[in-house]
Amino acid sequence: MQFKNLILIATAAAAAVSCQQAAKESCSTDSGLCPAKFVAEYRNDSTELFTLRNANGMEACITNFGGRVVSLMVPDRDGKMHDVVLGFDSIQAYFPENNKSDFGATIGRYANRINQGRFVLEDSTYQLPQNNYGHCLHGGGDMGTYGWQYRTFKPVAYTDSTLTLAIESADGDNGFPGTVNATVTYTLTPDNALSIEYAATTDKPTIINMTNHSYFNLSGDGNNSILDETLMVNASNFTPVDSTFMTSGEIVSVEGTPFDFRTAKPIGQDIAADNEQIHNANGYDHNFVLDNNCDINVVAASLENPANGIHMDVYTNEPGIQIYTGNFLDGTVTGKGNIAYQKNAAVCLETQHYPDSPNKPQWPSVVLLPGETYTSQCIYKFSVK
Secondary structure (H helix, E strand, C coil): CHHHHHHHHHHHHHHHHHHHHHHHHHHCCCCCCCHHHHCEEECCEEECEEEEECCCCCEEEEECECCEEEEEEEECCCCCEEECECCCCCHHHHCCCCCCCCCCEEECCECCEEHHHEEEECCEEEECCCCECCEEECCCCCCCCCCHHHCECEEEEECCCEEEEEEEECCCHHHCCCCEEEEEEEEECCCCEEEEEEEEEECCCEECECEEECCECCCCCCCCCCCCCEEEECEEEEECECCCCCECCCCEECCCCCCCCCCCEEHHHCCCCCCHHHHHHCCCEEEEEECCCCCCCCEEEEEECCCCCEEEEEEECCCEEEEECCCCCCCCCEEHHHEECCCCCCEEEEEECCCCHHHCCCCCCCEECCCCCEEEEEEEEEEEC
């Protein structure tokens, strides 16, 4: 009888270990995320985590809450995998009641700023939320609904390497005209690129400017600064801003300024320069006017970590790219791995039309009309040096 009891105990113990192992395996992604921690209800919509992989072992984890890239695993020169984006390890941390953040988010309807949250379209004046120095930033704050970074997208297609999310934004949503139906499609390609494609339609004239707001740190460690990472931006000009981060309408040469990244240089080389634009933004938080003529096949920007060799090329069919060096991270937000994100812990490379384009007719138009389809693409392609 005693021997039989020992067998039963041993069997039960083995089963428990097996269950624990199975639970661990089902819980963890390669980046260490637990998908169960992303299953929730927010404003009557269901959130979850989706995992994309390619044959090279690259992995992207994306939540439909805000269409956010939560983690992105890429190999270094020794084949070691690193998670190169900042973020949180549970969905609750992304909710605006807990953290007002744009980590990894799909931004809409309008990325970047609109002056005083106001624009005129076809003789009608529209007022948007004023959530940033009196301006509308990234679609605005809460006017019945949040900007898209705090909305739950609907998954409409999902394979091992591709995810398509959809959102419907009603006429008058945060003050924007027209009912807009938009999609964002993420694809992990065989050549180690994360491609992000946007599309949108409207039933009345409106404006739209979508982007991705991933915070990159190619060291794979959010404790590290990105100031030693080297950046190249294929731009001969940029759009200066005032002390409220609003563009003046000027397009200014980068020649002889801290904004000349036409040849790769460390991000930190000129970030503390005695320069009015650097002072205005507390670092870099500027739109660069790209020289690639909206050609998706021409590199728009490159980022590289010299220590581990991870290199990222950015391609886009957009005319601009916002370079933001995490100037307002201050250690008060704790992310994945219980890391308190400090100033300059990441850099954002947001492909876009220029800020406040609805109020600057001399710049490329962001107007979308009924019968038209807005399209935009950004590719973050990884390699090693």
